[in-house]
Structure formats: C-alpha cells, structure tokens
Amino acid sequence: MTQNLVETKGLCKSYGGALRVKDLHMQVPEGAIYGFLGPNGAGKSTTLKMILGLAHPTGGEIDVFGKRMNAKNRLDILKDIGSLIESPSYYGHLTGEENLKILQTLRKVPEQNIREALEIVRLTSQKDKQVAHYSLGMKQRLGLAAALLAHPRLLILDEPTNGLDPAGIQEMRELICDLPRRFGMTVLVSSHLLSEIDQMATHVGVIADGALVYQNTIDRLHEKSEHHLALRTLNNPLAQAILTHDGVINDLDADEIILPPLENEEVAHCVALLTDSGIGVLRIEERRKNLEDIFLELTEGAASL
Incomplete structure (x- = not known):
C-alpha cells in the first residue's frame, strides 16, 4: 500500500473571521505528482503555506512523512522539503551560481549539489550571468534549482508557470514531470489551469471556496468525462x-x-x-x-x- 507523504485532517484556516480553508482532508501519495487545482482565491496558497509551517492552522492536523507537523519538529521535517511559493527570491547583482552558493552554505549541503541542481533545471550555461539579467523563465528555473538543492523527498510548488510564455511553461512542465522518475521525488504543485495539471499530474485535488470538492487520480477524473x-x-x-x-x-x-x-x-x-x-x-x-x-x-x- 502506497504511503501518503502528506496528509491533512480537518484542516482549517480563518482570516478576519472568514474561513478560507474548510475541513480539508488532503492525501498526497508517495511518488505522485499531485495537482492542487482551483480558481484564484480558492485557498491553494494558504493550504501550501500551512503544510510548510508558514501559516498556523486555525484547526485540524497536518502529517508530513508520517510525522505530525508542529513547532517542535517543523525544522526537522522541512529539511526534506523543497518549496517555491509565489515568486522566487534572489540577489539580482549576484550570478545564478552565487545565489545557490549562499543557500548551499545556509542549508549545509554539499557544494556538488549546486552543479547538479543547475543541470536539472538546465541553467548550467547561464550560471555566471547576473540574475537581474535573467528572463522570467530563467528566474523561475533558478527558484526551482534552489528548491532542489537539498535533494528533497517532497517538492511543493505554488503556481510555478505563472507569467511564463508558452515555451517557458512547457519547459517547466517537462522539468516537473521528470522529477519523480529520475529522483523518486513527490511533487505537490498548485495551479488554476486545468490544462497544466492534466499534462503533469498523476493525482488531482480540486479546491473551491476553501473546500476540497474532488480528490482522486487524474485517470479517474478522465473517466468522469461522460x-x-x-x-x-x-x-x-x-x-x-x-x-x-x-x-x-x-x-x-x-x-x-x-x-x-x-x-x-x-x-x-x-x-x-x-x-x-x-x-x-x-x-x-x-x-x-x-x-x-x-x-x-x-x-x-x-x-x-
């Protein structure tokens, strides 16, 4: 039986008295590309931030790698998670490689991980270029390289194709699809575009107005197309x-x-x-x-x- 790498139970989050995430029961199987799909403002980013410990739940529980996420073990769990939430952060006056070098030092991972991450996201030829001169697609790929730096078991990506042109979208999609096969990684990726999730995901969860209205394999969703x-x-x-x-x-x-x-x-x-x-x-x-x-x-x- 496949283990769920991420599982939430009755997860809730309220802002200003309004419930933005409602009784969410999410299950992300190990080795899956889980597409977290919903309109803008449905609660996707809030949910991902709670899983990463960046926002505190109003109610419910979060289990990651079979461990209950709490203040005591949050940092230990995060060591095996890579994430790209909203737009990537970087130092524009530094090169792509220098940006990753700072993160490599902070995360205390081997220096060879920088070369490997740059190869995975196909930025090796641009590693000595100042990030301020990167295109939007290159900046997104650098953000993905930063998320991959510590060889995480779980990768969480929030709308990673936002703002990209068609070529950039296709490239990002190909990179994401390759990760479980090459590295045994589990990917949790959010989007408001069904066409994107349909081309990437093995499993899908649909959220609307803070509530999970569908969760199953993408093949099962296709079967529902009467x-x-x-x-x-x-x-x-x-x-x-x-x-x-x-x-x-x-x-x-x-x-x-x-x-x-x-x-x-x-x-x-x-x-x-x-x-x-x-x-x-x-x-x-x-x-x-x-x-x-x-x-x-x-x-x-x-x-x-």
Missing part, C-alpha cells in the same frame, strides 16, 4: 416520439436529440427506425464532456463527483 450521442433530424419532435416508443432513452436539447452511449448495432437500428418512418437523419455525433466542463461544475458547486 460521453453521449447527439442526433439531428428533419423532424426532431416526431423522431423523439418514435425513439421513445421503441424504448430508446433520449432527451431533446435545443435542435438535437441527446442519446446515451450506444453500441454500433443500436445506432444503426435507431437510424433505420427513423428513415423507415420517413424522417431524414441529418447528423449523428459522439460528444464527450471535457475536463474543463467538469472543473467548472465542481468549482461552481453545480455538480459533485
């Missing part, structure tokens, strides 16, 4: 009546008749039934509810999976 058939004829009301009389479940939606998923033989039977009744069939299409629709339903509270 498909149906859309049928258009020259006389939809009559066609619907004929199908209903024949026992075919259907629904009329605007100028289309919606049918459930049917086998090929059943589709052929429906078409023959209508044409034999003198109703011209104009079009029949297979449709699938996409993940964006499901995400909107979840975060707007219109549906619960």
Whole structure:
C-alpha cells in the first residue's frame, strides 16, 4: 500500500473571521505528482503555506512523512522539503551560481549539489550571468534549482508557470514531470489551469471556496468525462416520439436529440427506425464532456463527483 507523504485532517484556516480553508482532508501519495487545482482565491496558497509551517492552522492536523507537523519538529521535517511559493527570491547583482552558493552554505549541503541542481533545471550555461539579467523563465528555473538543492523527498510548488510564455511553461512542465522518475521525488504543485495539471499530474485535488470538492487520480477524473450521442433530424419532435416508443432513452436539447452511449448495432437500428418512418437523419455525433466542463461544475458547486 502506497504511503501518503502528506496528509491533512480537518484542516482549517480563518482570516478576519472568514474561513478560507474548510475541513480539508488532503492525501498526497508517495511518488505522485499531485495537482492542487482551483480558481484564484480558492485557498491553494494558504493550504501550501500551512503544510510548510508558514501559516498556523486555525484547526485540524497536518502529517508530513508520517510525522505530525508542529513547532517542535517543523525544522526537522522541512529539511526534506523543497518549496517555491509565489515568486522566487534572489540577489539580482549576484550570478545564478552565487545565489545557490549562499543557500548551499545556509542549508549545509554539499557544494556538488549546486552543479547538479543547475543541470536539472538546465541553467548550467547561464550560471555566471547576473540574475537581474535573467528572463522570467530563467528566474523561475533558478527558484526551482534552489528548491532542489537539498535533494528533497517532497517538492511543493505554488503556481510555478505563472507569467511564463508558452515555451517557458512547457519547459517547466517537462522539468516537473521528470522529477519523480529520475529522483523518486513527490511533487505537490498548485495551479488554476486545468490544462497544466492534466499534462503533469498523476493525482488531482480540486479546491473551491476553501473546500476540497474532488480528490482522486487524474485517470479517474478522465473517466468522469461522460460521453453521449447527439442526433439531428428533419423532424426532431416526431423522431423523439418514435425513439421513445421503441424504448430508446433520449432527451431533446435545443435542435438535437441527446442519446446515451450506444453500441454500433443500436445506432444503426435507431437510424433505420427513423428513415423507415420517413424522417431524414441529418447528423449523428459522439460528444464527450471535457475536463474543463467538469472543473467548472465542481468549482461552481453545480455538480459533485
């Protein structure tokens, strides 16, 4: 059975009397890329800050590496966590390598870790350049290198592709996807973009208005994208009546008749039934509810999976 590297139980956080995180039960399996997905302001950053001990929970518990996070063992737990929360911090007048050298000294890790981290994020050729002259994508990669410096078991990234151009987004995504395979690392990454999480994550948690409304594997979420058939004829009301009389479940939606998923033989039977009744069939299409629709339903509270 896979161990959960991060587990929260009834986690809550209130600011100014308003509950921003509500009774959160999160489970991040070891070796996973866990996509923490939700609209801006849903409570993602607040949750990640509580897991890192940067914000104190109003209620609930946080277990990391099987240990209860508290004031006594927080620093011991953080030794095995790398994080990039909001925008990375750096000294602009120093080079990328010099910035990492400061962190390497503070964290008391081997100097060779600097070279390895620069290689992982593909900044070796830019290591002697002042960070003030880095592009936004390079600064994000330097922040990731800093998070990887101590070879953490758990990497926590808060909106790591924010502000990047398409090439930078793809590069950051490829780097993140590579970490569990190459280093056995577990990644907890937040985003408000479903398309990003869909291309990176093995597991997903969806948060809306501070509450976790969905949590499972990304494959399981894909299975929830229901498909149906859309049928258009020259006389939809009559066609619907004929199908209903024949026992075919259907629904009329605007100028289309919606049918459930049917086998090929059943589709052929429906078409023959209508044409034999003198109703011209104009079009029949297979449709699938996409993940964006499901995400909107979840975060707007219109549906619960």
